[in-house]
Amino acid sequence: MVNRVAALVGKGKIEMTVGPVPEPKADEVLIKVRHCGVCGSDVHNFLEGRTGKRVISYPFVLGHEFAGDVVALGADVTNVQVGDRVCVEPGAACGHCEYCRIGRYNLCEHMRFLSAYPNVGSMQDYVVFPARNCFKLPDNLDTIDGAMIEPLAVGLHAANRGNVKWGDTVLIIGSGCIGIMTVLACKAKNATNIIAVDVFDNRLAKAKELGATATINSRTEDVAARVAELTGGRLADVVFECAGRPETFNMACDAVRPGGAIVTEGNISEPLQMNHVLINMKEIDIKCMFRYVNVYPVALRLISSGEINIKGLQPKIFPFDKTPEAFDCAINDGKSVLKCVLEM
Numbered sequence: 001m002v003n004r005v006a007a008l009v010g011k012g013k014i015e016m017t018v019g020p021v022p023e024p025k026a027d028e029v030l031i032k033v034r035h036c037g038v039c040g041s042d043v044h045n046f047l048e049g050r051t052g053k054r055v056i057s058y059p060f061v062l063g064h065e066f067a068g069d070v071v072a073l074g075a076d077v078t079n080v081q082v083g084d085r086v087c088v089e090p091g092a093a094c095g096h097c098e099y100c101r102i103g104r105y106n107l108c109e110h111m112r113f114l115s116a117y118p119n120v121g122s123m124q125d126y127v128v129f130p131a132r133n134c135f136k137l138p139d140n141l142d143t144i145d146g147a148m149i150e151p152l153a154v155g156l157h158a159a160n161r162g163n164v165k166w167g168d169t170v171l172i173i174g175s176g177c178i179g180i181m182t183v184l185a186c187k188a189k190n191a192t193n194i195i196a197v198d199v200f201d202n203r204l205a206k207a208k209e210l211g212a213t214a215t216i217n218s219r220t221e222d223v224a225a226r227v228a229e230l231t232g233g234r235l236a237d238v239v240f241e242c243a244g245r246p247e248t249f250n251m252a253c254d255a256v257r258p259g260g261a262i263v264t265e266g267n268i269s270e271p272l273q274m275n276h277v278l279i280n281m282k283e284i285d286i287k288c289m290f291r292y293v294n295v296y297p298v299a300l301r302l303i304s305s306g307e308i309n310i311k312g313l314q315p316k317i318f319p320f321d322k323t324p325e326a327f328d329c330a331i332n333d334g335k336s337v338l339k340c341v342l343e344m
């Protein structure tokens with residue numbers, strides 16, 4: 001067996017190479033990767049040469065949004081079998097620390113997350129990972145759908161953090177992949193009004209196609225004023241900040257109703273100047289979030305039942321040996337392509 005690897009060999013440089021096929025430990029499975037998405041964080045790490053605070057030493061492998069076939073089992077594995085098609089939750093938590101024990105394993109102090117340096121990612125033919133992180137794909141899902149579960153999990157976790165419920169007006173600022181996943185999640189939660197914001201009309205059209213009830217182009221319209229108009233002055237119950245910019249955070253504060261919530265899905269890396277008096281006077285709940293927790297099985301049921309139309313995102317598929325082109329597309333065609341997916 002040959003393991004083809006998309007090796008990150010320097011800042012902004014990927015080379016197609018070949019490496020050894022890894023061996024599963026007792027609690028692990030060997031997976032033949034079939035599809036792997038290019039995440040916004042992959043693009044960031046590709047360009048910046050770091051994952052979070054950690055500087056990458058090359059070569060390294062990116063990728064964590066993947067699905068494939070189980071091809072070998074460790075001695076203790078019982079939950080999946082050889083031949084199963086699975087999607088894989090890419091963060092292996094320790095299972096023993098305080099956060100794991102209270103069910104908030106996304107905060108695990110010993111998390112091993114694929115593609116977070118030094119844990120090599122899934123942009124290669126073969127990956128070993130704990131079997132407990134593998135979820136069997138229902139028969140009506142393919143491995144492209146399986147690779148889309150990870151970004152959907154972010155949207156589902158955001159909707160959980162915002163406690164979205166029927167009757168709600170939600171405002172989603174930023175209609176890229178994660179914003180659209182949040183539209184899908186809020187629709188599945190039966191939010192009544194789903195308002196999507198972006199600066200690109202084609203993204204807004206996609207948001208509308210997949211469940212937004214209204215859209216606002218923030219380049220030409222005053223977002224808070226439009227939300228007031230659309231809600232009879234009431235404003236939004238929950239605002240999702242998916243753009244990761246100081247100005248969109250402040251937009252969220254203006255557009256949320258008193259007593260409402262803001263969920264910060266985007267990472268705002270620039271210094272943030274906020275109107276704290278306004279936030280206090282409105283008694284806004286600011287809900288932060290890190291990745292996702294306990295949503296993979298739910299995501300599979302929602303897609304399999306048709307409650308969430310994941311195919312509507314229409315990812316652009318690249319053959320694996322065109323990985324550099326896929327990154328190029330993710331960087332330069334972000335307004336027209338929501339998700340690039342590699343096919344192994």
Ligand SMILES: [Zn+2]
Nearest residue numbers: 039065150151
């Ligand atoms: Zn991702």
Ligand SMILES: [Zn+2]
Nearest residue numbers: 094097100108
């Ligand atoms: Zn833990």
